[in-house]
Structure formats: structure tokens, C-alpha cells
Amino acid sequence: MIKKLIRQFQSPEKVLNAPEAQLKKINNITVKMINGIIHHNTFQEKAKKELNQIIDKGIKIVTLTDSSYPALLKQIHDPPPFLTYLGKLDNSAPCISIVGSRSATAYGLSTSENLAYHLAKKGFQIVSGLARGIDARAHKGALRAQGKTIAVMGSGLNKIYPRENKHLFHDIADKGTVFSEFKLDTKPFPSNFPIRNRIIAGLSCGSIVVEAAKRSGSLITARLAGEYNREVFAVPGSIQSKKSQGTHSLLKQGAKLVENEMDIMDELHHFIHLKKNYQPVSLQNKKMSNYKTCKTAEPEILKFIGPYPVHIDMLIVNSGMNSSQITSQLLDLELEGKVNRHQGNYYSISEENH
Numbered sequence: 001m002i003k004k005l006i007r008q009f010q011s012p013e014k015v016l017n018a019p020e021a022q023l024k025k026i027n028n029i030t031v032k033m034i035n036g037i038i039h040h041n042t043f044q045e046k047a048k049k050e051l052n053q054i055i056d057k058g059i060k061i062v063t064l065t066d067s068s069y070p071a072l073l074k075q076i077h078d079p080p081p082f083l084t085y086l087g088k089l090d091n092s093a094p095c096i097s098i099v100g101s102r103s104a105t106a107y108g109l110s111t112s113e114n115l116a117y118h119l120a121k122k123g124f125q126i127v128s129g130l131a132r133g134i135d136a137r138a139h140k141g142a143l144r145a146q147g148k149t150i151a152v153m154g155s156g157l158n159k160i161y162p163r164e165n166k167h168l169f170h171d172i173a174d175k176g177t178v179f180s181e182f183k184l185d186t187k188p189f190p191s192n193f194p195i196r197n198r199i200i201a202g203l204s205c206g207s208i209v210v211e212a213a214k215r216s217g218s219l220i221t222a223r224l225a226g227e228y229n230r231e232v233f234a235v236p237g238s239i240q241s242k243k244s245q246g247t248h249s250l251l252k253q254g255a256k257l258v259e260n261e262m263d264i265m266d267e268l269h270h271f272i273h274l275k276k277n278y279q280p281v282s283l284q285n286k287k288m289s290n291y292k293t294c295k296t297a298e299p300e301i302l303k304f305i306g307p308y309p310v311h312i313d314m315l316i317v318n319s320g321m322n323s324s325q326i327t328s329q330l331l332d333l334e335l336e337g338k339v340n341r342h343q344g345n346y347y348s349i350s351e352e353n354h
Contacts, residue, residue, distance in 0.1 A: 100134030108211035120147025206231035212246030
């Protein structure tokens with residue numbers, strides 16, 4: 001509605017000074033909104049106090065009428081009228097969001113971080129919600145690639161949530177952007193998160209869901225991305241995992257299946273056409289084929305390790321090797337970065353070696 005009002009009256013100032021009779025002619029405008037506009041003077045002191053706090057803390061503001069407002073976000077039907085932010089705005093690099101479960105599996109966490117890492121290397125800004133689990137690892141993957149990442153808060157910038165991501169919050173503010181549409185001291189109320197999800201989807205040319213249960217909030221982001229005519233991607237998981245039921249549902253509805261970053265690059269290559277390090281998948285496959293014929297034989301144990309963590313005892317049973325042989329091979333593979341070791345002597349193949 002705010003976007004419609006500004007388009008109708010040409011500026012926020014003219015909206016606030018519009019007569020009640022003219023406001024009533026706007027389709028779908030509510031009585032509450034009309035009263036708020038007519039009596040906006042009663043909120044001026046609170047607004048000035050909030051603005052002074054923003055200025056004192058060195059926080060920046062971008063408004064819907066600014067040329068630096070993110071272009072894709074401006075296209076949605078209900079973009080926030082303004083965003084407070086820390087860091088730098090970079091509207092030259094395309095954004096892609098990575099979202100998913102807060103209580104993700106080791107497979108989901110490593111997949112999120114590795115996708116973010118490789119996409120950031122290709123020139124995408126990685127957008128997520130700073131939540132624990134998939135979101136946090138997506139941000140970390142982008143930072144590890146020395147790329148850019150955007151965190152969209154479900155609270156005010158003075159209320160970092162969750163607290164465990166305080167250092168991550170500051171790293172993103174230093175190297176990327178932290179956005180919020182809420183007042184600085186707004187607490188992370190549950191109702192805020194579906195609201196902020198429209199910003200995550202709106203900023204992005206595509207959204208990737210990594211592990212989501214049937215009722216995951218990440219599915220809201222995916223639904224909104226679809227409504228905004230943006231690409232929706234989903235990472236498949238185990239058919240036995242409840243944490244992948246939501247992503248599998250998206251795949252059934254037509255989301256594009258993601259096994260690695262090239263699945264995304266092939267859909268969104270037009271956004272990164274200036275990146276010199278992008279090659280079509282056909283050429284990538286040819287190089288990979290040549291590589292496979294030249295590389296030395298892999299340790300035997302690698303045949304029994306997949307993307308889902310498996311206990312060392314199961315590896316002994318499946319391979320028929322003794323524990324000393326397996327331990328030696330696993331150590332070599334771990335040092336080479338080909339397998340990941342998880343708590344409790346579980347092992348999985350690394351993302352790069354799937």
C-alpha cells in the first residue's frame with residue numbers, strides 16, 4: 001500500500017499532506033492507515049527520537065524513493081518503506097538466498113556452507129536470516145570465500161538474535177550488509193520472521209532451501225520467491241529424514257533440484273555474465289571427465305562413505321577391512337579434505353567430492 005500511495009501522490013511528503021477525501025479514493029486502503037496519515041503529527045516526536053538514535057549509532061537508512069534502494073526488492077508489491085542497515089550497499093552484485101532448518105543435520109550444514117562458498121566465489125551476494133543452523137552456515141560460507149553476504153534481521157539492529165551469532169553479526173556488518181525494517185529496539189517476536197522473509201525473497205533473484213520440515217518458515221520464503229517470479233531451488237535429502245520433507249515437497253511442486261552450485265549457475269548465469277570464471281556446464285563436465293581419467297586410485301574406504309554421516313563401526317562391517325586400515329585411510333582422506341569427520345566417529349564425504 002505504501003508503494004501505491006507514493007506512486008499516486010509522487011512523494012512521501014505529499015502522501016502525509018493528502019486530504020482525507022483523496023485518501024479514501026485509494027483502493028484497499030484501510031481506515032487505520034487513513035487515520036495514521038491524517039494524524040501523523042502525533043508520531044513525530046517518537047520518529048525524531050528513533051532517528052537521533054540511528055544517527056548516534058552510525059546506522060544508515062535507505063528509503064523506497066532512494067536510487068540506492070535494492071532494485072529487485074522495490075519490485076515486490078509490499079517493499080519496506082525504509083531499511084536501517086549496517087555495512088555497505090552493493091547493488092551491482094546479484095543476490096541469492098540460502099535458507100533452511102535451524103536444527104539442521106551435518107549434511108545440511110556442510111551443504112549450505114559449501115553452496116554459499118562457491119556461489120560467493122562466482123560473484124553472488126548470499127542472503128539469509130542470521131538464524132542458527134542453515135542460515136548461519138550460509139553466511140559463514142560467503143565470508144570464507146571473501147565474498148559478500150546480507151543478513152536480514154527479524155528484530156531491530158540493537159537486538160542481535162540469536163545471541164550466539166553476535167560475532168557473525170559484526171563480521172557481516174564489517175564485510176557485507178545487515179538489514180532490518182524494524183525499529184532499533186524491536187525484540188525478535190515470532191511474528192516478525194515471516195515478515196522479514198519477504199525481504200529475503202525480494203532481494204534475491206533465486207532462493208535455495210536446504211533442509212526444511214513440513215512446517216518450516218523457509219517454505220514461506222520459497223512461496224514468496226515463487227510469487228515474486230524468482231527461481232526456487234531445493235536440495236534433496238534422505239527420504240527417511242523429516243527435516244527434508246519440506247524440500248521434497250518443493251521439488252514435487254516444481255522447484256529446481258540442486259546437487260551443486262552449477263545447477264544454480266545454469267539457471268541464473270545471465271545475472272553473472274560479467275564474471276570471467278563462469279563456464280557452461282558442458283565444458284565443466286568435459287574437464288571433470290579428463291580429470292577423472294588422470295587422477296590416481298582412491299582409497300578403498302571412500303566407496304563406503306556418502307554425503308550422510310556413517311559411523312566408523314559400520315564402515316568396518318561394510319568394507320571388511322580392519323580398524324587400523326580404516327583409521328589410516330580416513331586420516332589421509334580427512335587431511336586431503338575429501339571426507340568430513342563428525343562428533344562420535346561419524347564420517348561423510350565432503351561436498352566437493354560428492
